């Protein structure tokens with residue numbers, strides 16, 4: 001039996017059209033993607049609602065998944081509708097009310113030249129219960145390490161895609177932030193402005209205006225980010241999309257992360273490692289979770305749980 005500590009409640013995994021027992025699915029060690037990161041993935045969440053579990057923004061996630069696959073020139077063996085149906089089936093087959101869902105296309109076993117010319121594209125979909133990404137205390141605020149490493153630039157890699165191999169930078173820098181005693185990392189872009197977290201977008205709040213940046217700042221334009229821009233405007237906040245300088249970030253009244261995994265969490269402290277000096281922690285705003293982030297977070301968590309009819313359009317219920 002394999003260790004299930006970090007995959008609670010996962011029972012079966014969808015692989016190439018069939019369910020397999022979670023602990024029994026195996027792949028060959030010469031799988032192309034294992035060596036070169038030639039895979040693309042999605043991170044999706046389902047939440048419990050009064051009408052049963054619902055997946056948040058499923059069509060948008062599947063669309064992005066297929067864009068990612070096209071960036072790495074995959075001939076994907078399944079159309080959009082079949083992928084969406086398989087995702088819903090995976091949640092249902094595991095009997096999950098609330099879960100994280102991970103679809104992954106990858107170049108599989110066939111050859112090990114860098115060009116995966118004899119490696120077929122395969123699809124796997126997993127789902128398991130995953131609570132607060134940064135732990136239950138995250139709502140009180142996270143500390144971040146502003147990295148000395150700059151985010152991969154949009155002129156180097158297509159920022160629309162969630163490419164497995166590109167995430168090695170997120171993994172290394174996430175470890176580095178924790179080595180520095182922080183909860184999470186933040187990247188500057190090559191231009192020296194704020195980019196994003198390893199798996200999160202960033203918002204600032206200044207004088208009541210919520211601001212986030214765009215793909216031209218070398219970020220993934222997250223689905224949560226886009227949702228939060230709409231939610232904030234509906235709540236009556238002014239919003240802006242544009243570059244965020246380091247000084248803007250340091251002088252913000254509030255800052256917060258958004259992302260499927262992290263949801264909406266405040267950033268309250270920062271260690272600036274970007275200048276190479278021995279850094280000291282500084283507070284963002286008051287150094288405590290802010291009111292605007294709190295309101296957005298609460299509204300978001302209500303929406304995903306089907307408690308706000310205005311946004312029911314964003315939910316796909318898992319068929320019984």
Ligand SMILES: Cc1ncc(COP(=O)(O)O)c(C=O)c1O
Pocket residue numbers: 043196197198199200201219220221222223224225258259260261
């Ligand atoms: C690098 C990066 N930025 C931002 C995000 C947030 O995107 P989303 O809100 O679509 O989950 C993610 C997570 O997918 C990510 O990996």
